[in-house]
């Protein structure tokens with residue numbers, strides 16, 4: 615039987631992924647390859663919806679792709695490519711935008727939040743139709759599962775609605791994808807404000823970027839905000855800082871939380887931070903080495919991505935052909 619297909623992507627907005635992206639997405643994507651037909655994309659078209667630096671674009675796309683590879687995405691087993699290399703994404707997005715209600719798109723909370731922050735005049739139409747392009751990304755590949763964070767549920771719901779609507783108007787064409795949030799996926803909080811999700815949009819010393827120097831990473835972990843008290847125990851309500859550090863140690867060191875609590879009985883926060891830093895650097899140092907090797911040979915990296923785009927088009931091309939035929943083109 616065919617393995618279920620997963621599709622996911624991240625924007626090349628920042629050069630470096632952060633700890634949350636790694637534990638919440640990339641590491642999970644690598645694991646999913648074992649029992650899924652995986653399609654992973656660097657979504658550069660999405661990265662120009664809110665202003666960007668053209669000088670940095672290609673570099674950031676390569677660095678993002680290099681991190682996918684260093685994180686274990688295998689371009690032979692899976693399909694790894696850059697969104698703008700496959701024109702079917704924007705072609706399908708146009709068709710889908712013509713069956714999307716204006717009001718329906720206007721209800722997307724991520725758009726409402728982002729546009730409220732930047733104001734109507736500097737909000738682009740591209741940001742408004744972003745979820746429609748995202749629906750096209752997913753539907754082109756007959757995706758069964760989309761590994762995403764909680765904040766993306768509404769976009770996946772829109773994708774399902776559009777797929778269902780297209781199918782009933784024009785004939786059965788698309789698979790309806792499910793959001794997929796693996797049970798074990800860790801949610802990582804900011805080290806300086808452990809009540810807020812770690813995020814690239816909250817730059818500061820509470821953000822741990824994977825490509826930061828090991829010294830800086832260590833320093834940031836050691837100056838993480840902890841809580842009053844001294845016991846190393848999980849208590850999300852009263853000890854969000856310590857709980858976050860335990861989550862990170864558990865994920866990086868493959869050690870269950872209960873074991874960590876036992877191991878730290880009678881020891882303090884200083885020891886905990888030391889072990890967290892060591893466990894993170896154990897993974898991050900070889901990860902960085904691999905990223906730099908890949909970036910040292912951009913021609914080879916580009917050819918991996920070109921092969922990925924060809925593989926992606928083998929699926930996306932026929933999907934778009936069917937769509938155009940059903941629409942009447």
Ligand code: ADP
Nearest residue numbers: 634635638639762763800801802811812813814
């Ligand atoms: P950011 O919040 O930094 O803008 P994105 O929204 O681009 O990150 O998310 C990219 C991927 O990383 C998504 O799959 C998302 O669920 C995951 N992710 C982002 N931040 C975290 C976090 N703090 N903890 C766990 N996963 C995260």
Ligand code: NA
Nearest residue numbers: 765813814815
């Ligand atoms: Na985000």
